[in-house]
Amino acid sequence: MTFVIIDYGKMSLVLAINSLYTNNVKNKRGENMIVQVRSIVKRYGNVLANDHLSLELHSGEILGLLGPNGAGKTTFLNALLGNTSIESGEIKVFGKDIEKFALKIKKDVGVVPQDLAIYEDLTAIENVTFFGELYGLSGKDLKIKVKESLEFTNLYERRNEFPKKFSGGMKRRLNIACSIVHRPKLILFDEPTVGVDPQSRNHILQAIKTLNKEGSTIIYTSHYMEEVEEICSRIVIIDKGKVIANGTISELESFIMDEQIINIQINHVNYNIVEKIKKIYGVKDCHIKNQVLTIISKYGVQNITQILNNLNQENCKIININMEKAHLEDLFLTLTGRTLRD
């Protein structure tokens, strides 16, 4: 697979590489293409929620869609199913144009919304049955699949209870059960682990892996690199509506392999220092936040003495210092200078 890393801000280059990539894959294995999104633009007033966003998804993949709050992940998923109108761009799911075949496509897609989407005044089994019927299931087939999806989410024992009595994790699991009852070919998970205890979270992640093994292609959005790392075969990072990185885990890792992160806590902030440090050999970037200097530096360059000297010259007292090899989690920082979460 072609490895694509996009340098933030160099759009023309990005698009060229992207379209090359698209054509390549399409020719080779066009039938396996589950999602093809080309350069979609979605605006909310002044906000560009999706800014010429392009993306592909092959059958059998688990794609991690990673981005901070407001990056445009939910907007992208909404646009993907035609639930929100877009200003420009092209969206194909299962090789069909979403505008023309929306209903047909939706039959084979499961959506797990970011906000809970279950009826509090219907029992767990009624919730799943209701959505199962609306996905076209009926009779025995409906009964079997409802049972299976409740068992799959560990809710079968409590199927006759109302979600009001459920814990947050159980509600999340019911939210998933309602979305997979019809065995969709494509499942969109929009931050399904938000507000969930670690045990339920693990359960959800394992369930997603199982669904994938059983044949569903998956898009999984999150702010957590570690989650995405755990289950996804490929990761797309978006920020401010744009794709800023796209590749398998090892591809992305190789990108930051030669980097290290140096965190230095100092007693007082001086913005001069940032500019000075940036000029030091090997330093790629430097940011300051809450009296902590974060320096991204080339791995193996012995520049730490020089950095400390500079701090000394500015009369900064060092409270704490730590150096580590860049981890995948730091990729977003490396690309944007910001962290995924505050």
Added chain:
Amino acid sequence: MKKIKVIAYYELLKNIRDIKMLLILILSPIILIFILGNSLDSFLTASYVEPPLVGYVNLDKGNMSHTFNVFLQQDEISELIEIRNFSTKEEATNAIEEGIISSMIFIDDNYSSQLQDEEETEIEILGKENRTYVAAIVNNYVNTYNLNASIIENDFIPIEDGERYTIERGLINSKESYPKSIDYYAVQTLLQFLLLCSIFGVSIVMRDYQKGLSVRIKSLPVHKHEFIIGRLIGSIMYSFIAAIIIIIFSKYVYNANWNGNPLLIYFTILLFVVISNGLGVLLGSFTNNYTSSFGILALLAVVLPASVGAFSPKTLVKPISFIAPNRYALNIIFGTIYDYPKRLIMNGFIGLFIMLIIVYAMIIFFEGRRKYENI
């Protein structure tokens, strides 16, 4: 079609489980009917221990005053006043002078003929004492008698003029029965609450209060119109069931008079809830906002019923009653219970059908143009 059925079924199920809604929709009208239907009676009962002796002169040559005779002979009324008949006005006047009776009720000889000619006619109250008391009782009769007319003929307002009570229009009513307060308010209040069922309609086209649900619903392989129709059918069924419960309760517990053609009554109620739920959808489409919809609805649910006398037969907003679906439903329901002329029942149906067509044509027009993403 199957999906519409599924959506309707679950909508009904969800509504039935919403206990608060159930209480508002069924308990409130039952209480209100009781309060409105009994307030006047209790006021009269409490006034006197010994019923005063009142003269009654009825010179009417026709038979229109017969219902008034029936009214005076009722047990409830004879507990309040004791009637002594006189054959001429002079005789009765003398009796007042002599202190035998405290006051008199007088009906002139042209009472029936005037009513039949669709002219005003009067029941007069004369005397020294107890005039307001007697007047209140007569007023009760005149009001209830005229309720029928007020509902059916739009140009009626009972006029109080000193102690003269004017009946502007007569109704030929072969059963010779007229609604008592409880009968009257049972129908009026029921319709008023069914008008409030528009709230369901509003929620149908509004973004779900849970944001996630509207995302899920939009992601289903279901057309927007299937969803709206399904939910509408569910809400209509729910409103209809609530109506049946209120009718049965007021009939067997309050003894309210519902003895008309049941098919006609239930069909009218069904038409009415179809219209009121549709009105809600329309309102939701227009405002796209719960708060303003509820505001407008609260206003409509007071003003429209008021225009047809749901709170009191006297009303200032009568001129707008032609846009109140209540008016047409009342025509039919009172019409079948109290044997009004067929023409009036027909008018009621024509009115309801016209409203139905207007409301749903507008829904198709406005909803058709609205984007799914706004729902």
